[in-house]
Each structure stands twice: as structure tokens, then as C-alpha cells.
Amino acid sequence: GAGVSQSPRYKVAKRGQDVALRCDPISGHVSLFWYQQALGQGPEFLTYFQNEAQLDKSGLPSDRFFAERPEGSVSTLKIQRTQQEDSAVYLCASSLGLNQPQHFGDGTRLSIL
Amino acid sequence: AQSVTQLGSHVSVSEGALVLLRCNYSSSVPPYLFWYVQYPNQGLQLLLKYTSAATLVKGINGFEAEFKKSETSFHLTKPSAHMSDAAEYFCAVSDEKLTFGTGTRLTIIP
Secondary structure, three states: OOOOEEEOOEEEEOOOOOEEEEEEOOOOOOEEEEEEEOOOOOOEEEEEEEOOEEEEOOOOOOOOEEEEOOOOOOEEEEEOOOOHHHOEEEEEEEEOOOOOOOEEOOOEEEEEO | OOEEEEEOOEEEEEOOOOEEEEEEEEOOOOOEEEEEEEOOOOOEEEEEEEOOOOOEEEOHHHOEEEEEHHHOEEEEEEOOOOHHHOEEEEEEEEEOEEEEOOOEEEEEEO
């Protein structure tokens, strides 16, 4: 009965380093979403997968951000050449399908020094 | 584009008092609306959802929300606040992806 699992919970990186954030969705959930939550703000959409297909990446703030879900299960969000403005909590959510309730992981808090 | 507006970034109520958190939506089609709660250092937990089956939606922890098309509102209520209700609450509208409001921080006064 596991929920959405994200790792690591906390990540500290120096500016310019690359980071990779992992999301393990609920088994059987075909839809997977990534959101970015800045301090004191609501989550903002980054990208969305239906199985292994990335259907919407309109929220990715720059080409330094890249997400993949190669086998339609685990997903990785990669940020290259990190900048201080990338500091935020990155939330992953999964759902059974379109417009179904999304179940969230506890997030990865990324701090760029 | 669909959007939601949450009125009041901070709400304080006494323990045992009525909780009312406001949410108004903007959508050109019948919306899918959700309320989520976020406790410190945690992800978002679904409280309830509106999917047009009924205008009064009951959720977990004693919360409920009423969809009012004429007012484009989906306000969240709870008859009697408990200390454990202190958290951040987000209203959201779904168009495949979720678009969230800016959130309301609920404080419970003992």
C-alpha cells in the first residue's frame, strides 16, 4: 500500500552542479506529474507523463530541466547547471488517469548554494 | 485557461469554531475542482474533489465543500475546528494538470 515515493528528501548542491530527483509512483498509476513549489507559494506545474510518453512539458522553466519516464513507472527530473533560483521543493504526483485525483509524494527540497 | 483564486492568505479561527476557506474558479467548461491540505515538510493530501456528481462534496477529516456555479465558488468548510486542522490549504482546478491557488494558512487558536 505504498504511496508516491520521492528521493532524496533533501538535496544540497553547489551552483553549476547537475542534480537528479527520483519519483516512484503508485503502482498502476499511468499519469505522473512534476510540480515546483517555491517557499510560501502553491505548486506550479512542470511536466506530465502518460505512461512513458511526455505529453506536456510546457511548465519546464528552461532547457536545463529535463524529465524522463522510460518504462512508464519511475520518473527522474534532472536539472543541469543548477542556479540559485532552482531552489524549491519539487513534488511528484501520480494518478489513475486524466482529471483523476493526484496523489503526492513528500517532495524533494532542493537548495542551491 | 482555468484558474482558481483563494481569498485570504491567512485565516485564524478558535478551536471549535466554524472554518471557512474561500475559493473561486474561472473555467469555460465544467471544472474538476479539488481541495488539498499540506502539513509542514510534507506533500499534499487530497481532502475532497468535485466532479459534477453532486454539488455538496464531503471529504476527509470532517471537511466539505459546496460547488456553486452561479457564484463560481467552491468554498471549504468544517463545522468545528480542531487543533490538528492547522495547515496550508490549496484549492486547485484540473485540466489534465492541476492549477493551484496561492494557498490559505489556517491557524487554530486554543
